[in-house]
Amino acid sequence: MGASLLRLHFHDCFVQGCDGSILLDDVGSFVGEKTAGPNKNSVRGYDVIDRIKQTLEQMCPGVVSCADIVALAARDSTFLLGGPTWEVLLGRRDSTTTSLADANTDLPAPTSNLDVLISAFAKKNLSPRDLTALSGAHTVGFSQCSNFRDHIYNDTNIDTAFAALRKTDCPAAAPAGNTNLSPLDVETQADVFDNAYYRNLVARRGLLHSDQELFNGASQDALVRQYGNNPALFASDFVTAMIKMGSISPLTGATGEIRLNCRVVNG
Numbered sequence: 624m625g626a627s628l629l630r631l632h633f634h635d636c637f638v639q640g641c642d643g644s645i646l647l648d649d650v651g652s653f654v655g656e657k658t659a660g661p662n663k664n665s666v667r668g669y670d671v672i673d674r675i676k677q678t679l680e681q682m683c684p685g686v687v688s689c690a691d692i693v694a695l696a697a698r699d700s701t702f703l704l705g706g707p708t709w710e711v712l713l714g715r716r717d718s719t720t721t722s723l724a725d726a727n728t729d730l731p732a733p734t735s736n737l738d739v740l741i742s743a744f745a746k747k748n749l750s751p752r753d754l755t756a757l758s759g760a761h762t763v764g765f766s767q768c769s770n771f772r773d774h775i776y777n778d779t780n781i782d783t784a785f786a787a788l789r790k791t792d793c794p795a796a797a798p799a800g801n802t803n804l805s806p807l808d809v810e811t812q813a814d815v816f817d818n819a820y821y822r823n824l825v826a827r828r829g830l831l832h833s834d835q836e837l838f839n840g841a842s843q844d845a846l847v848r849q850y851g852n853n854p855a856l857f858a859s860d861f862v863t864a865m866i867k868m869g870s871i872s873p874l875t876g877a878t879g880e881i882r883l884n885c886r887v888v889n890g
């Protein structure tokens with residue numbers, strides 16, 4: 624679940640800011656973000672957030688927002704998987720709105736090229752360096768075949784043996800095998816947070832097209848090599864970038880609310 628909770632924070636912060644908007648269910652005429660392309664049948668961990676929230680509401684009612692819970696869960700997941708830790712700024716309040724449209728436009732697709740990834744992050748005031756550091760989150764977790772099929776069958780900037788290995792669990796003709804999972808990081812286990820992701824990219828073993836775009840003869844190549852050789856530099860830049868991402872457009876003061884149930888706005 625650690626990988627899924629880390630991703631949940633990213634998918635929250637890139638849509639309206641880190642405001643718990645991704646947690647809201649579709650109820651009646653209320654439309655949430657869970658059915659957006661990048662989220663549907665992919666983002667998970669909502670039940671874990673519910674359990675943390677229930678415990679908090681018993682001990683300290685109405686104080687800790689769902690948005691802060693997601694930020695803390697992402698930090699603790701990273702650490703428990705073997706990665707760095709950091710102090711999480713708190714005080715984010717929860718949204719009473721969502722944006723399905725923004726979830727569909729602002730979360731980058733795995734088919735994106737480098738210029739598209741850089742612009743998607745720039746739109747959130749994150750630099751190309753932040754993009755490359757944050758993508759190191761793909762040292763943990765899994766991807767479904769439908770998200771990397773085109774890369775392993777049609778891209779040419781991929782290690783042949785690696786492509787062959789991944790094809791064994793991801794047949795060429797969709798929809799066969801669409802939901803089969805492969806680890807994003809081929810080198811070390813999917814529940815170990817380290818810098819192996821970057822060495823994979825140098826070896827042309829990125830699983831997603833968007834991963835390999837970070838090492839494909841352009842602006843991020845040198846940084847990818849540095850992160851692959853220097854775990855302390857990666858850890859330090861990842862922390863800096865996570866704090867920046869966790870600070871996107873927070874609701875503070877009288878804006879938003881402290882939701883009592885992360886799935887619905889207060890009545």
Ligand code: HEM
Nearest residue numbers: 626627630633665731732733757760764765766767770833
């Ligand atoms: C740079 C643009 C990014 C793209 C295009 C992208 C795309 C994806 C895709 C397609 C998956 C697999 C989903 C599935 O098959 O269901 C995935 C998984 C994941 N992503 Fe990203 N991602 C990006 C950036 C990030 C960032 C910034 C983070 C966190 C800081 C992150 C964390 C994760 C994690 C941890 C997983 C594994 C989730 C799990 O196993 O449940 N990603 N990503």
Ligand SMILES: [Ca+2]
Nearest residue numbers: 635638640644
């Ligand atoms: Ca949000």
